[in-house]
Amino acid sequence: MSRPINVHLVPGLFEPADLRGGVAVVIDLLRATSTIIHALASGATSVVPCGEVDEARRLASQAPAGSVLLGGERRGMKIPGFDLGNSPGEYTRELTAGKTLIFTTTNGTRALIRAKEARRVLIGALANLEAVVELLAEESGPVHLVCAGTEGRITLEDVLCAGAIAHWFNLAADDADPSDDATQLALHLFASCGHNYDRAYEDRVLAILGRSRGGRNLIDCGLIADIAVCAEQDKFDIVPELSRDPWEIRVARKKK
């Protein structure tokens, strides 16, 4: 049986029930899923994604003192009174290890909620590209790459990351079927960067990220350095996974 790879260019382009039985990878490259991966790689015990700022504050206030960090952004910037923003580089081992991260971003959280009926919901970015591909190859069933987008609009950076996952998964799994048109579109975008991990490849990835909606927003916010951090590939060998009950993200596995 073949394993369809479905790239969903924005969450609104699929119905939640379409993902049942499949494995979803939620991608919000700039920056929510990159930051979640960094936080867990730095030793956070779990990440609790919240849709609303007030909900995040309430959850944090109910936790034992010193056990949680409040992180996230609105309009790209740190939320007043929060410990940390949404820059992956902020989540150092020193600040993060052993803590629960209560985390709120707009688009990434919405994408997670919409993907929650999949059999497994993984967290992907360039930072853990190879680890995600390896886990997908060991799994069965259709693969759904869910691009978070921005306020319902397509963002090029998420499509590029989906294209990278689709490309390597297609090579890793004999039964992968990348014929879906949106998947082909993402594969063409990724192919425009070349497949050799050389300096020219990195430059082309950075050029696409810098021109994307998410990249332009970060540049406007003075956060251009975050683009370079989120572009770093295979920095970590973990795959975070959303558990639905309790609603939290933990490390599903380390790469072998």
Place this chain on the structure above:
Amino acid sequence: MSRPINVHLVPGLFEPADLRGGVAVVIDLLRATSTIIHALASGATSVVPCGEVDEARRLASQAPAGSVLLGGERRGMKIPGFDLGNSPGEYTRELTAGKTLIFTTTNGTRALIRAKEARRVLIGALANLEAVVELLAEESGPVHLVCAGTEGRITLEDVLCAGAIAHWFNLAADDADPSDDATQLALHLFASCGHNYDRAYEDRVLAILGRSRGGRNLIDCGLIADIAVCAEQDKFDIVPELSRDPWEIRVARKKK
């Protein structure tokens, strides 16, 4: 003032009111808009797009005998009792000249209806690429390239054609702004074909069309020859335009 180029990968990704004040180009490359262009280039006086088969039959029955042709498809095939299907090559001068074409296809008609609030609604395909670009360059305001898709899903062939229009319009108009992420995605797809109109370019266009959702459907229907006809570029120098009252498509202009 800059002129944004917005590629809408499927009609569901924009609200009808978003197009007000702009110029829309509706694209259903395989095959509705290619066929409409062929019919008008062969001398049809106008094309009346209908959403429903019964509506098309009713309109045809009210017209003077011999003045109309009934054309269109369901599931890719000619509709029982209709004069013609949806293959552009069927619309010869001999059969078509001087007639009104009552035409029904599913996705193309839906896209036209959704685009109807634009200031102008043009019909585009590879068959009239240069003529569309020239008209857009003489116009003002945002450009909306509306990909018809199939049943709400993205089809690669429409995105490729949108990418071609966006590329050449961007070169033709000093004030064009192709920074929209979906537009960049379409431009990357088109760029993968190369820009030299040589044999390799044609082969790459045909390869993309043959692998696209619309292309695979045509191959399954035994209509592979239609793909080659729809891939022929700049075959005609006309731009069809939808008038809203009466609801019909006529030739807006011939290329200078």
